[in-house]
Ligand SMILES: Nc1ncnc2c1ncn2[C@@H]1O[C@H](COP(=O)(O)OP(=O)(O)OP(=O)(O)O)[C@@H](O)[C@H]1O
């Protein structure tokens with residue numbers, strides 16, 4: 016047996032318990048996911064037909080990996096491994112009519128959803144500033160995740176005294192649903208809600224599906240919401256062979272409706288459930304585990320559980336202190352490069368996590384500067400780009416001619432002289448005449464008050480759309496190419512020297528590549544439906560390639576379930592982690608979720624774990640003194656002054672400074688960087704000056720000036736740019752044969768004169 020197949024006795028017990036409900040409750044790195052994979056294989060080996068097995072994971076990536084592993088353990092077995100959303104999308108495709116949809120329904124993304132809401136809110140004569148699409152959308156989403164349909168919300172409102180928000184939602188939600196239905200489309204939450212309701216309202220169908228999916232496995236069960244819970248429960252009545260694995264301490268999606276209670280009440284719902292606890296962690300060193308364990312011990316809403324490991328003690332968790340985000344980004348890039356160059360790791364072994372996406376920008380730039388290869392988990396970002404959405408909207412409209420959002424996205428893209436007013440007239444006329452927008456466009460002559468130009472434009476558009484067909488094109492790639500060609504989609508950017516236009520062209524090209532790759536997997540049967548589904552149900556981690564040999568950057572939320580030998584967690588500061596929203600929360604619920612989030616991040620690390628903190632950080636355009644995260648006091652770590660002006664550059668520190676010009680960072684009595692700033696707004700440059708007034712550089716650099724750098728030796732200033740705190744100085748180091756750009760205020764450069 017290879018090590019990849021080894022199971023502990025308790026893991027084996029979970030794998031081999033075939034019938035009846037089973038709860039695997041265990042901490043991070045204890046093999047829960049491994050149990051799920053092995054259990055699938057075991058079920059098949061025991062003669063369970065693969066099509067009776069349904070495994071649900073949290074991300075597409077996890078689903079793919081699990082399917083691969085099952086395939087390796089059992090070549091040829093086709094087991095359905097999927098995320099909740101994909102599983103529901105497929106089920107809904109089959110039973111669309113049950114909920115009033117047609118099988119070729121399309122899935123709205125977050126931007127479409129906002130657009131539709133804006134329209135609906137407008138049509139209801141409500142104020143879109145006060146009742147913004149974002150706020151309204153959030154409330155509708157919450158209702159859906161809690162299994163409240165628009166009828167429920169309306170009824171509730173009519174039956175009880177309500178506040179103004181309830182009144183607004185009671186009007187917007189039904190109108191929004193009507194729009195979706197007429198558009199034969201759904202939003203993400205609908206995928207779950209429709210399926211959950213369909214199962215509740217159709218006992219026969221429920222029974223049929225319960226008997227079809229006799230063995231269900233759900234990983235990361237602690238993050239299921241009410242709708243997901245309902246779906247799983249409905250499919251596990253006559254055949255309650257339901258195995259759920261999870262860790263309440265890793266529940267981090269409460270803000271999206273996940274209910275930690277789902278896992279806690281499992282034993283009550285299924286009194287004959289077997290419960291398996293796994294206590295050995297195979298992932299992390301003792302030092303990492305102890306620190307994470309101490310942190311999570313501060314949550315009050317939890318059942319205590321022990322994390323043990325036979326792994327070595329390992330190095331202590333370190334808190335790296337930097338002066339500011341630039342210093343932090345530069346310092347991390349440098350450290351990562353040094354780690355790899357010293358042979359301690361490969362780039363693929365390293366991951367950097369952050370609480371909010373915005374924190375990655377500076378780091379990305381620094382990694383580029385230091386030539387450190389990296390990948391960013393941002394699967395959605397690509398599909399969020401306007402040009403990609405537009406191109407996909409053409410495909411959506413071809414697939415589902417009722418798709419109103421897709422129609423409105425592309426009817427005037429590229430420009431066809433069909434402005435807002437013309438579009439509004441068309442929309443109104445289509446509604447009055449009960450036809451879809453595409454048909455209305457074809458009959459534009461009948462629409463009152465349209466200009467000749469608009470009529471011609473709409474007619475041309477309808478004719479054009481009528482010409483596209485997947486069958487004629489033969490593949491998704493060819494269909495996409497035909498659309499791009501016939502619509503002149505990329506023409507406005509072709510030949511342009513503008514960087515943004517070039518990017519757009521490249522992105523569209525990338526979409527064509529994606530279509531080609533998709534076709535290749537499908538073989539001779541082009542499948543537009545599956546392509547659209549894949550592009551609309553993307554996860555942040557979809558694009559990651561573990562074999563790429565690159566440093567991985569991602570949010571803490573996306574890191575769930577993953578593991579890396581070396582992990583950095585950025586910005587362990589009050590307001591960032593815990594997030595400011597949670598800090599303001601009077602109850603402790605959100606704070607506890609933030610603590611779990613840090614816990615999840617820390618327990619991804621196998622060998623080394625570093626947290627970072629800066630003295631000042633720019634926040635919404637202002638540079639503020641940071642306050643250390645509450646969580647730091649709850650952890651076990653060693654503090655390391657990692658600022659460019661600190662220990663990393665002992666030579667620089669040794670340079671004598673004129674007494675009246677204090678150029679070092681504020682330090683406390685023990686010589687540590689002083690993070691105790693009273694929240695005064697100060698810039699990094701001011702800090703270096705020891706003044707809080709005007710930004711003045713600690714020293715002036717001039718072109719041609721000779722300077723000494725602790726590592727690169729003597730160099731000559733070749734360029735000075737920017738102003739104040741942003742002043743940069745570029746130096747050519749002859750000996751080291753390199754050119755480096757520094758932020759002047761923080762450059763560890765000793766002037767030697769010209
Ligand atoms: N019995 C075992 N022997 C050796 N290695 C194991 C064993 N069980 C699990 N592992 C390894 O330990 C690591 C963690 O396992 P796994 O990812 O399944 O844990 P998990 O409980 O799902 O963690 P998380 O809660 O973070 O999702 C993996 O690298 C896995 O291969």
Ligand SMILES: [Mg+2]
Pocket residue numbers: 047048049234576
């Ligand atoms: Mg797992």
